[in-house]
Amino acid sequence: MGVHSYNELKAHIGHNVVIVAYGDPDDPANVAVECEDCGCVLFDYDRPEDGLVDPQAELLEAGLIADDHIYKPASEAGLVLDGSKGAWDAHSSLMAANQARLDEIDARAKTRGDILARVVNEPFADGYAVYQVHEIRDSQARIVRCIGLGDDWAIPYWGDEAWVELGFIRKKLEHQDNLKALFSRHRENQDSA
Numbered sequence: 001m002g003v004h005s006y007n008e009l010k011a012h013i014g015h016n017v018v019i020v021a022y023g024d025p026d027d028p029a030n031v032a033v034e035c036e037d038c039g040c041v042l043f044d045y046d047r048p049e050d051g052l053v054d055p056q057a058e059l060l061e062a063g064l065i066a067d068d069h070i071y072k073p074a075s076e077a078g079l080v081l082d083g084s085k086g087a088w089d090a091h092s093s094l095m096a097a098n099q100a101r102l103d104e105i106d107a108r109a110k111t112r113g114d115i116l117a118r119v120v121n122e123p124f125a126d127g128y129a130v131y132q133v134h135e136i137r138d139s140q141a142r143i144v145r146c147i148g149l150g151d152d153w154a155i156p157y158w159g160d161e162a163w164v165e166l167g168f169i170r171k172k173l174e175h176q177d178n179l180k181a182l183f184s185r186h187r188e189n190q191d192s193a
């Protein structure tokens with residue numbers, strides 16, 4: 001159901017298109033753009049559940065999405081890496097704070113069972129490139145490079161952002177989460193030994 005391409009939408013040119021509300025007219029549970037002539041839904045949205053956090057808004061609030069959707073460090077203004085220990089320490093603690101914030105947002109998304117806002121680490125060079133899921137459409141996820149974390153690698157074929165298969169991200173997150181669980185169990189065993 002619905003249109004997903006230029007050609008599919010083009011097929012409805014000249015038809016009577018209406019916006020229809022479903023449920024309580026004052027607070028509909030769903031709104032749809034429908035073609036009356038064909039009797040089909042072109043596209044529709046459900047009302048967000050009360051109390052449900054909008055991950056996009058959360059990212060914006062947390063400063064993890066800028067207007068250009070590239071995550072930037074909290075602020076490096078006035079911070080000049082002049083080789084002094086003070087400047088380096090300030091830089092390091094900024095990177096650590098950014099990482100902690102990103103970890104927290106990733107953990108919250110994981111708790112909700114969301115893929116949106118989750119963070120994937122892609123091995124590169126001697127470390128990782130860090131990307132965050134900013135948008136999901138059908139079976140594709142838009143991932144955006146996170147910077148301000150240290151090495152700030154970019155995967156050459158992804159660049160600052162890319163659309164990738166959602167299935168790829170799912171598998172990757174599953175693998176990451178399993179590894180994390182394994183490490184934390186290992187730590188608990190060591191702690192209790």
Ligand SMILES: [Zn+2]
Pocket residue numbers: 011012015035036037038039
């Ligand atoms: Zn139509």
